[in-house]
Amino acid sequence: ELLRCPPSSRTPVLLGPASLSSHCSVSCLYNKGVMCNSSCRPPFPPQAKGDLIGVSICRKCIAPKPARTHHCSICNRCVLKMDHHCPWLNNCVGHYNHRYFFSFCLFMTMGCIYCSISGWDMFREAYAAIERMKQLEKERLQAAANQTYYQTPPPAFSFRQRAFHKSIVYLWVLCSSVALALGALTLWHAALITRGETSIERHINKKERQRLQKKGKAFRNPYSFGAWDNWRVFLGVDVPRHWLTRVLLPSTHLPHGTGLSWDTPPCVRPWHAPLLAI
Numbered sequence: 001e002l003l004r005c006p007p008s009s010r011t012p013v014l015l016g017p018a019s020l021s022s023h024c025s026v027s028c029l030y031n032k033g034v035m036c037n038s039s040c041r042p043p044f045p046p047q048a049k050g051d052l053i054g055v056s057i058c059r060k061c062i063a064p065k066p067a068r069t070h071h072c073s074i075c076n077r078c079v080l081k082m083d084h085h086c087p088w089l090n091n092c093v094g095h096y097n098h099r100y101f102f103s104f105c106l107f108m109t110m111g112c113i114y115c116s117i118s119g120w121d122m123f124r125e126a127y128a129a130i131e132r133m134k135q136l137e138k139e140r141l142q143a144a145a146n147q148t149y150y151q152t153p154p155p156a157f158s159f160r161q162r163a164f165h166k167s168i169v170y171l172w173v174l175c176s177s178v179a180l181a182l183g184a185l186t187l188w189h190a191a192l193i194t195r196g197e198t199s200i201e202r203h204i205n206k207k208e209r210q211r212l213q214k215k216g217k218a219f220r221n222p223y224s225f226g227a228w229d230n231w232r233v234f235l236g237v238d239v240p241r242h243w244l245t246r247v248l249l250p251s252t253h254l255p256h257g258t259g260l261s262w263d264t265p266p267c268v269r270p271w272h273a274p275l276l277a278i
């Protein structure tokens, strides 16, 4: 009984919250598609000096480097508001695709958590079935050891049954591992977004904070507008309906600003405005 493949009556249970799972899949694929599309790579900073104010020069590109821009040694170019180079997506994460990267991580994690929770019972049954198959195989071989070869009884299960149960175990282990690893990465990036920092700025700001602390001064991140407004700026939420149209649903809207200069976006509440950056 335990060795049978799960009956089809279980399918509706798995597909119950189908809207959540398909939404996660669609959003995840959409964001990954944008991230991996070479035509959507973050644009180069301009090569002409005239348009930019208060910029340094990139030693490798020998070109102006706006604030928050960093040189990526893998892409061999400067990237606006560079966060990090993602080897999994084979692309740099910067000003124009940071939101897509985060959405991809978030929806992928949600999808994996959904699969892990809804597949828990199936995993347990498949695991028990594999253990039972091992036991049956052991008994069969022990019985065969006392008899001649042509009298060996046939296996109590088919190759298909075993492959099915092993696939379920593999699927569940893979889903839960990805949920844990990607979940940790997503939480880390969520913390950075809350603070209005990129991964690179995290290190720079940490050093600066320690340096100023020794002098008895406090460090303030000039690109942070407060936790709530940082999220609104990051996700491009200007009006409440954008939470639906721009966050929950796939959206192609551009981020605030050009990535060349960093002014306070109009959606930020006025009492955060004094934190103006270059």
Ligand SMILES: [Zn+2]
Residues within 6 Å of the ligand: 058, 059, 060, 061, 062, 070, 071, 072, 076, 077, 078
């Ligand atoms: Zn450069």
Ligand SMILES: [Zn+2]
Residues within 6 Å of the ligand: 072, 073, 074, 075, 076, 084, 085, 086, 091, 092, 093
């Ligand atoms: Zn890169």
